[in-house]
Every structure is written in structure tokens, then in C-alpha cells.
Amino acid sequence: MKVAIGSDHGGLNLKREITNLLQEMGIEYEDVGCDCTDSVDYPDYGIPVAEKVANGEVDRGILICGTGIGMSIAANKVKGIRCALVHDLFTAKVTREHNDTNILAMGERVIGPGLATEIARVWLSTEFEGGRHATRVGKITEYEGS
Numbered sequence: 001m002k003v004a005i006g007s008d009h010g011g012l013n014l015k016r017e018i019t020n021l022l023q024e025m026g027i028e029y030e031d032v033g034c035d036c037t038d039s040v041d042y043p044d045y046g047i048p049v050a051e052k053v054a055n056g057e058v059d060r061g062i063l064i065c066g067t068g069i070g071m072s073i074a075a076n077k078v079k080g081i082r083c084a085l086v087h088d089l090f091t092a093k094v095t096r097e098h099n100d101t102n103i104l105a106m107g108e109r110v111i112g113p114g115l116a117t118e119i120a121r122v123w124l125s126t127e128f129e130g131g132r133h134a135t136r137v138g139k140i141t142e143y144e145g146s
Contacts, residue, residue: 001124004052004061006032006045007108008071011064014108014116018062021117027124030058046074053102054080061103062120068107075103079144082137087111092119096126098133 003022007015012034022029032048034040042065049061061083063071068085075083083103084095087110095101104123106116128134 001027001060002058003027003029003124004032004049004058005029005063006034006049006061006071007064008034008040008042008045008066009037010042010066011068011071011106011108012037014064014106014113015062017113017117018064018120021120025121025124042070043074046071047078050075050078050081050083050103054078059102060124063103063105064108064116065105066107066109068105068110072103072105075105080141082140086119086123088115089118089122092122093126096123097129098136100128100133100137 005015005019019031033045046063049063052058053061063075065071072083072085075081081103082099082101083105084101085105086092086095
């Protein structure tokens with residue numbers, strides 16, 4: 001698995017925690033930025049991560065900003081992306097099992113680094129169940145194509 005990761009200034013510290021987790025898990029990753037504490041615009045990082053996932057350069061993406069909201073909105077504008085904003089372990093698991101999400105969004109100002117790394121660990125290690133869920137995800141994909 002290869003993961004693209006990005007943040008704005010509000011998610012920089014948490015992004016560093018998650019890249020440590022990716023290294024620990026032996027997961028290859030590409031960091032698309034940002035690497036500063038100066039105010040930057042989240043779409044400048046969220047959209048490139050989403051495009052890398054959508055065009056198959058990477059398998060999944062992780063996006064972090066202050067709340068995770070802006071990043072999830074930006075990512076979900078890219079065709080083929082199913083980005084979920086997650087703040088707990090249950091939804092981290094279910095969003096992979098039922099929704100086959102390909103991008104995880106989190107908010108550094110909302111959750112701490114311990115919970116965020118566990119969310120990412122669960123999300124990265126959970127597989128899509130398929131079955132009736134594949135039918136539902138397929139309807140979304142079909143709508144995107146219309």
C-alpha cells in the first residue's frame with residue numbers, strides 16, 4: 001500500500017505523528033505538504049492528495065487540517081474520492097468496511113495525537129467488506145459518471 005498525506009498549517013503537527021505511524025507500519029507514503037506554520041489554503045494540499053488517489057498514483061490518502069472539515073470537502077470534489085472525516089475508532093473502521101473510503105480526514109484541533117494515530121491505524125488496516133456495501137458504493141460511482 002502507498003499513501004499520500006497532506007495537511008495545512010493547522011494539521012502540521014498531527015501530520016508528523018501520522019507519518020511516524022506510517023513508517024512504523026512499514027507503509028510507503030508521499031508527503032505533499034505543507035511543511036510550515038504560516039497560514040496556507042487547505043485546498044492547495046487536499047486536492048493534490050485526492051488527485052493522486054483518484055488517478056491511482058497511490059492507494060489511499062490522509063488529510064489533516066484544523067478541523068478536518070475543509071480537507072474533506074475539498075477532497076470529495078475530486079471524482080472517485082470517498083473521503084470521510086473521522087473522530088473515533090468505530091467510524092474509522094466502519095467507513096472502510098461499509099463505504100470503502102479512500103481518504104481519511106482528521107482535525108488536529110479536534111482530536112489528540114494518541115487517538116489520531118489509533119484512528120489511522122484502524123483505517124489503514126481495515127478492508128472493505130463488499131457485498132451489499134459494494135452495491136451502495138457502486139451507486140455513488142454511477143452517479144459521479146452521469
